[in-house]
Amino acid sequence: MVVVLMDIHEAVKYGEKLGGDYVEIRYEEINRSNIELKDGVFHSLAERKSKGYAVRVLSRGAWGFATTNKDLKRAVEDACNLAISSSRAVRDRIELAEIPANKDRVKSKMKIKPQDVDYEDKAKHVRRLEKLLKSKYYVKSSQVRYEDAHGKKILVTNEGTEIEWDINYILQYIWITGKDGNERGAARNMIGNVDKGWELFEEEKFSPEHVADELHRKLYNQMHGIAVRRGEFPIVAGPIIVGIIAHEALGHLAEADLTINSPFRDLIGKQIAPEFVSMSDRIVEGGFGNNMYDDEGTPIKDVHIIKDGILNEIMLNREYAKKWDMEPNGHARAEDYSYPPIIRMRNTVFEKGDHSLEEMVEDIKFGYYLVDFRGGQAELNSSFQVGVQEGYVIENGEIGEPIKDTSISGIAIETLKNIEAVGKDFDIEYGICGKGQSAFVSSGGPHMKIMKSITVGGEK
Amino acid sequence: MNLINYGEKFFDELEIHVLRRREIGAKAELNQISSSSSSDLSMAVIRGVKDSRVGISVVDTDNEERIKEGIETAYKLSRINEKDENWPGFPEKQNYMGKSVNAYEPEDADHYVNTLTLSLKDISEKKRDAMVVGAEMGTVWYKSRLMNSNGIDVEQSDFLSYYVLVMMARYGEKVTPSIFDMDVQKKGELNTERVVDSCLKKLELAKDVKKADSGEGKVIFEPFALAEILQFSLYPSFNGEREVKGTSILSGKIGEKVMSDKVTIEDDPFHEESLSKIIADDEGVATRRNTIIEKGVFKGFLWDHYWAKIHGENSTGNGVRSFRTGSMGIGPHNMVFKEGNRKLEDMIGEIDRGYLVSSFQGAHSSNPDTGSISAVANPAFIIEDGEITGSTVFMVSGNIYDLLNNVEEISDELRPVYMMGRGLYPHVLFDKVKIAPVSR
Structure with a gap:
């Protein structure tokens, strides 16, 4: 990470040299796990590794923005040129309110981070959810999507801000479709957290049993509910x-x-x-x-x-x-x-x-x-x-x-x-x-x- | 080293999909240029199968070494996965309808800044109290290469230019809804003047806000509004996976009349005006024109390779990949809601009291499993004695199939829609639309 930080600092200076009044570079290196279980088959058991830069430059009152997962130096040049190009047409110059230059490391509050949980255990959790969801006769189809992420995000500006985040999140999305006689319905549920890790699923409210019960009630009521007055x-x-x-x-x-x-x-x-x-x-x-x-x-x-x-x-x-x-x-x-x-x-x-x-x-x-x-x-x-x-x-x-x-x-x-x-x-x-x-x-x-x-x- | 050969060390079969996407453009807000931007991003998806166990890896790069790492990651994941006893293998070599390679000749940022500036000037000269909430103009280009171990190796590249304009105005304490229009071109110049004039006309009409009636009425859906509603309430029913699982409302209805005989819907990437002229889907299967609804009769589902084989059919070339998760799904490429034979002006002119809807709020909260819709028409306009006399906001409720059974007229002109999937849509007049007023 030290090498990356040096690269970013050099790139920020380069942006200033090219005419950037404000130069901001955001670097991300994040690994995501994706699991998608649809009616008994894991259609996605995937890992996504992403790494790239966002370069934003304010020059002569206009923004230039370039994003790349290839060449940081080129992106800085692009962002500066884009800002200068925009500035030729700007009537009221964009200005920024001042903030103190913050230097900090933002640590995750998660107790059990996603990367510390085996893929097998994540797949088992998703499988357990599906079993519970399918336990009712009227659930005809279920889709359970689980995603988590871990990695770093670094923000460096030419004003002296330098912040590094330990990025982590958990995301779970469920969609079930039901049919009972001629009645059809569908229900969804979503859970997401950036502060709680795998320990989240130990809480009653987020346990697979509770989530499945809630979805069953919503789906059943929808299929057997009465039409609404307009x-x-x-x-x-x-x-x-x-x-x-x-x-x-x-x-x-x-x-x-x-x-x-x-x-x-x-x-x-x-x-x-x-x-x-x-x-x-x-x-x-x-x-x-x-x-x-x-x-x-x-x-x-x-x-x-x-x-x-x-x-x-x-x-x-x-x-x-x-x-x-x-x-x-x-x-x-x-x-x-x-x-x-x-x-x-x-x-x-x-x-x-x-x-x-x-x-x-x-x-x-x-x-x-x-x-x-x-x-x-x-x-x-x-x-x-x-x-x-x-x-x-x-x-x-x-x-x-x-x-x-x-x-x-x-x-x-x-x-x-x-x-x-x-x-x-x-x-x-x-x-x-x-x-x-x-x-x-x-x-x-x-x-x-x-x-x-x-x-x-x-x-x- | 050939990446497929490298992957075959690990897998029985594999597929590698590499996408490069570049974009350049300018943005405006509060009636002036605010920024220019560019992006240059690559991604690769590796899907490998060993002993009928599938593993997927996505890497944000087209770098060969990192793709090799991705192959190894996908292999590790395939070892964790369970056997998919129904795994049908990857598609075999295909015959494609021509080539889809269009070279990228980007304009520089100055071009977009200057063109957008001229358009902003045009707006301020025509209507001084108009406010540009947001405008974007640019060109997006992509190049993809799909290879698999069955010999598929297909490259495609294409680009399109766009101009999106969102405006509003204040009249005293009243604020109009955001008025939106766009132009999308695969060739030639963007028609900025048409977009500006269309927005300004609606902005003027939005000045007088009136209350809609409660009950049932005649409503014209503009192309974008029509695409929004169909995208979320009807198109999911065309998905072959839902047919296999019996969750599509159209299951068992092939050959049956399911909507007005005025309606014909095709997925046609080869349409003359198509915004998505692709020859292969995201599994490398050759694309084709698929007629889904013909004169109100349901003709068949859309399939990717996996679900088609499970159902004993052939893929219709509708495999669509999520580059976020690497997983495959089924989706259209360029939906065409066939035009009718009426002039829009005549359609409006013959309505004593009715409505014209530009866009819906909440189309995405439709229920795709039941076709139930409950969305808010906004911006929408009141038609009285054949003329648009003001704007309004109202709720449209009911079921998409009831709605499509009540098609009265279809305009003779198709408009490209880019943001709600890609497609071509006319203006459609529906009768007996259930509405409830929202604006007072």
């Missing part, structure tokens, strides 16, 4: 749905590069939700988006997006922190060395309130209790959509029959005003967010009651 109804959302609303409906609007073109731009400092509503993007126990520094070397800070109902802060990288005259808060993230960092969420959560689920449900004559999601998407005009893979009817204050899969939608800035109660519980889920490139994220919160402004999609 229109605007009161909902009580469980922590996972609340989390995905936090992420899709509000989180994206609070990413500074999107805020600038969204309704949130003119609402910072204003009351946008009842005072008992608070929402953050922050470090969370077990959060899939946890880290110490972002990919520009900025220490990660908790961002209290909504505080007591007021739109308080937004997520920033260095470029947008300068534009907004704010402090960078560590939200520049890149999927891997083939991408430049952009503003991303980490763990987006609504904070706890003081209601119980029973209190939230008791006065609803007809509505829906929504528990788990399948996908979601945000738009600049604050319209959001969340797919629902588990939900129940609420009738006369009681949670009743399960429903078939559906989705909900609303206009976020309207929906926020209609939050009636926030629960005293808390949970998170794990996902991969797409914004041109992927990022590991978590989202979550307590239960939440929204009486108006949520449209439920349905066949009836």
Whole structure:
């Protein structure tokens, strides 16, 4: 690794010599294990070794970015030339907010790292999961995907930042398809962690038995659920749905590069939700988006997006922190060395309130209790959509029959005003967010009651 | 040393797939150029089989020594894997329909910066309150070589240029949805003016936000919106693996009418306007035109080599590799939803009250195992008395097969779609679409 670091430092100096005002090089050397078991056959028992460089140069107020797994020197030349080329067309020069030069080694918190577990044991774990999933007659097909990674990431800039990460993660994704008579359905589950290693699967919540039970319930309920009524109804959302609303409906609007073109731009400092509503993007126990520094070397800070109902802060990288005259808060993230960092969420959560689920449900004559999601998407005009893979009817204050899969939608800035109660519980889920490139994220919160402004999609 | 020969020291049979991808382009945001970028990346996937046990290795390089290391890693993994009693072997030598080799002649970054700058100027001159949220212009080129121990050795290279434009505007406190359009070209100049004019027209129409009706109505899906919905709710049913497992809703329905007789869908990499003119799939099987739906009748599934052999068929040349995991799957190359005979203007002109959808939010949350859809039309536009009068947001729910049984009209022009898989799609007017308003 010493040789690599020397190469990078020399390359950074070379970038300066070629006219780079800011030169940033990110090197990654990561090994990934991939196991995919589909209906009894391991279609992938694979290892991926990746090694490459991302070179980003700011010159005369414009960016140049080059990625390569071949020739670092050439990539530095390319990035400098690209920046200079862009700068000829720049009207308002891009500038960066200052950060201290950080030198650090970020160690993994994992107790049992993925590379310390034999491939055979990983395959055995996946096989055990499949056996449990297939134990129900109505599960016709299952796909279990397991991925882990270990390796190094090094960031060096000409401002003196030098950070080395010990990169580790675990990712498990399951999709099951069911058929019971004429009824069909499908359910998904995803687990991801960067702080806990193989010990994760010893926790009850992540054990193969628990995961299989949860999936069986979701699949069975979906196949035998009733069709949903179409229109605007009161909902009580469980922590996972609340989390995905936090992420899709509000989180994206609070990413500074999107805020600038969204309704949130003119609402910072204003009351946008009842005072008992608070929402953050922050470090969370077990959060899939946890880290110490972002990919520009900025220490990660908790961002209290909504505080007591007021739109308080937004997520920033260095470029947008300068534009907004704010402090960078560590939200520049890149999927891997083939991408430049952009503003991303980490763990987006609504904070706890003081209601119980029973209190939230008791006065609803007809509505829906929504528990788990399948996908979601945000738009600049604050319209959001969340797919629902588990939900129940609420009738006369009681949670009743399960429903078939559906989705909900609303206009976020309207929906926020209609939050009636926030629960005293808390949970998170794990996902991969797409914004041109992927990022590991978590989202979550307590239960939440929204009486108006949520449209439920349905066949009836 | 020949890499296949080297691999045969370890395996009974093996396959090596090497991909090199280069890209150069410029980006803009907030109405000005923000960056230029280039990438030069190589990858190799080794899939080897010993005693019917498969091992896979992926390396981010085309370096011969590292590929050899990858061969050895794949061998170690194959020893851990269980025997796949159904392993059919790799495909045999094929006859390909011509060659697919297009030399890469990249423009330098200045070309993209200058062209994009001119386009930004065009936008600001035509509409001063328009904001370019993001724009990207560039050329991507790839070269692949697929070899296996059965004698397949096929090289392909190709490139395409793209211009993607995303815009919005503020009207007082109102923010429009992001308006998006793109042009993709395999030859010739990008039509930046068409992209700009299309976005600006919609931006103007998005100024007035109206509430959609609740109930059932007539809705025109634009090509991108159509591709989004079909990609997630219909195309998974065409997958031969699902036929083997009985999980496709189309299982046992070959020869049956499953949707409106106005609908014909083919996977045709050789279509004149194809964005993916490949002669071999990712296992080296010769590609072909596969008719999947013909006048509403289901004609057959798409297959890769593995699942085809298990089912007693031949591959349709639809093996698609994940370069992330090295594993194979089944997928289309260039979906063509056959054009109809109506002019879009006439289709809109004949609607008393209906909608035009540019894009969907949440198409990916459709259920591919049931065909159930529940997605939000945004941006979408209201049609009143044959004219577009404003924008709206609404939920579309139901089932893809019900939707495709209610096709009323299909436009006479196909548009290339690059981002939801590659394909060619028309505008399609559906009747009895179940909708619920979202915007007030």
